[in-house]
Amino acid sequence: MQMRPWFGDEEKKAISEYMDEDGFITEFKRTEKFEQMIAEYTGAKHCIVVNNGTVSLTLATMAAGISAGDEVIVPNFTMIATPNSVKMYGAEPIFVDVERETLCLDIDKVRAAITPKTKAIMLVTANGRYPKSGVEAFIALAKEHNLKLIEDSAQSLGSFYPDGRHIGTVGDVGSFSFSAPKIISTGQGGCIVTNDDAIAARVRRLKDFGRSGGGNDIHSEIGFNFKFTELQACIGIEQMKKLAWRVERKKEILKRYQSNLKDVTAVRFFEQDLDSTTPWFIDVMVDRREELQDSLKAKGIGTRVMYPPINKQEAYQLPGEHEVSNLVGEEGLWLPSAGQLTDKEIDRICRAIIEFYDE
Incomplete structure (x- = not known):
């Protein structure tokens, strides 16, 4: 088997039990529990789940302040969702080569690619690996040029930096994917993790039509509908246990x-x-x-x-x-x-x- 999702009787039972409750299926208490499990596992202060891992990257960068016309440095080796996630709202991905040993961004080539239009570095931790130069070098480079460091950790749930911090929790904001082949899956799905209260609050608004709060129709900014479902959360909770x-x-x-x-x-x-x-x-x-x-x-x-x-x-x-x-x-x-x-x-x-x- 080259790769396939791994579901069992536990997921089936969880969905069946939820359906017997006559719930609304849209995200609610089980979604909150799934988010809490991811936050606790990774050590992140905030976790917000969305409908897929590409959207989680899009919202992560938007919430971090990246706008149309801004340049975002991304690896030339990655799944095409990485550059597409910023292309979606008009930012420009700038492609940079990767390290031979890890397939993570080559920091010297990143440094050479920075221009006045550069606003963020998107560090993809390829196959759970971290760059040989170390994440601290990327943090320092981002700080030196006043850039946001976005961690595309789609392939890295269960991977940590040598100092014990979970990959995806060290930059300004990180993103995980739960698509079918990942180590845990909800079919489709993704999440944003961050320790920044303002970024987390903006992600929550952006994924829910820009609402100023739940259950109202007052909108503080343009937002979208990128919400999760309770059925996915039922599966995700059981997957996290494994x-x-x-x-x-x-x-x-x-x-x-x-x-x-x-x-x-x-x-x-x-x-x-x-x-x-x-x-x-x-x-x-x-x-x-x-x-x-x-x-x-x-x-x-x-x-x-x-x-x-x-x-x-x-x-x-x-x-x-x-x-x-x-x-x-x-x-x-x-x-x-x-x-x-x-x-x-x-x-x-x-x-x-x-x-x-x-x-």
Whole structure:
């Protein structure tokens, strides 16, 4: 299984019990409980859930004061939702290359990309990893240039910086995703975490039509409808109960892949601090990628090509050569990564990879 959501009888029972209560389904007490569970797990003062992880990034940046025409530095290697989230309201994503070892933003290249129009840095912690330069270097750079630091932590629930702070809680505002393949899922969904009272209050207004308060029709600013549902929250609550075990299992899966493939020079893993961080996908760089994919597919093993460089996507078509992003576009591969994988299945996948390169 390359990746799939993991729901069980607990989620089914929680939804059934809620439906027996004749609730309104729109967000209410269970949503509040889900938000509280995330806040407590991450150590954030505020957590606000919304309908998806792209919207959570959009609201995070808007609430932090980013406006149409402002520039936001984003990695050229990321899911396209990252730049799209600011493009949605007219801000301009500025693409910067990433570190070879972690696929997080290269701070030297970020520094070189700052202009008078730059208002924020969007630090994507790729696959739960943090940059080699450390988050404090990004905090200092942002402070030096009076920029907001936005943490796109869509892939990082269950990952911490070495000092024990949860990824996503260190910048001005952070964002998580609960889409189908994430470590916990509500089908679609996302959340914003922050320790800033003003940012949190503005996110809550923006997601609810700009209302000045709940249950009224007085609007203090232009807002939207990005609310959650109680059904999603029922699922999310049960998923959060399983998170600690999933974190450990994800680490075990990566360790088994690394051990099995340690002598295969054609397969190269990225740096992953397994004491602090949790891998989402099993991501590698490989030789003869398309041939390997075809060989594995013939044996019933699915893989997926990693994100291509965004500036070369048809949707953007921007000039520039970003060495690491380009290389990932040529050699990057996600191996089967589902939390449901057994050790026996991982061993079979690894044997198939070894056999391919031994031919």
